[in-house]
Amino acid sequence: MPAAELWLLLASCVACVTAAWAAARLVRRRSLQVDRWMPEGLKDHTLAYSERTFRSGDDWQVVARVDRAYRGQSGLIVLVELKTRQADRVHLSDIIELSAQRVALKGETGESVAPVAWVVVESAAGRSAHSVRLLSPHVVWDLASRREALLAGTESPHYPATSRVCASCIYRARCRMNS
DSSP: OOHHHHHHHHHHHHHHHHHHHHHHHHHHHHHHHHHHHSOGGGTTOEEEEEEEEEEOOSSSOOEEEEEEEEEOTTSOEEEEEEEEOSSOOOOHHHHHHHHHHHHHHHHHHOOOBOSEEEEEEEETTEEEEEEEEOOOHHHHHHHHHHHHHHHHTSSOOOOOSSGGGGGGOTTGGGOGGGO
């Protein structure tokens, strides 16, 4: 084998080793970042579901897409919702969303889902995890029933106490309140 080919082979091997080392550092750095925001109570859990849609399968079907669901050693599933926001806070809509995820996941898989979940907010201040208590399945069904009635026109909406809420509403142009 000529010397030029040996140098080319050696350079290729060095490039491969360097790329593997860089990839390993990136994976390690990302896993450390995950550990920084991961709630202490979930560090021994394993990822069970990620970015998956579930359907409750009932007469009033609840369909929800789960961001992350972690399984504890006991088999109990804990939900985690990831949010990017300007302010580091949890909204009622996050709790409703996670509660619907709980109903849909339990309905499709039959697995037990914890009544407490986590909202991980990434904001200018960094990432932080907030524990939230989920709504009962009965409340989720009531909300789903109300939504269906609103869409069918058999019930009227309750308007917000202040018009500030309306500023970011996607239905503002069609709303009777703004007429």
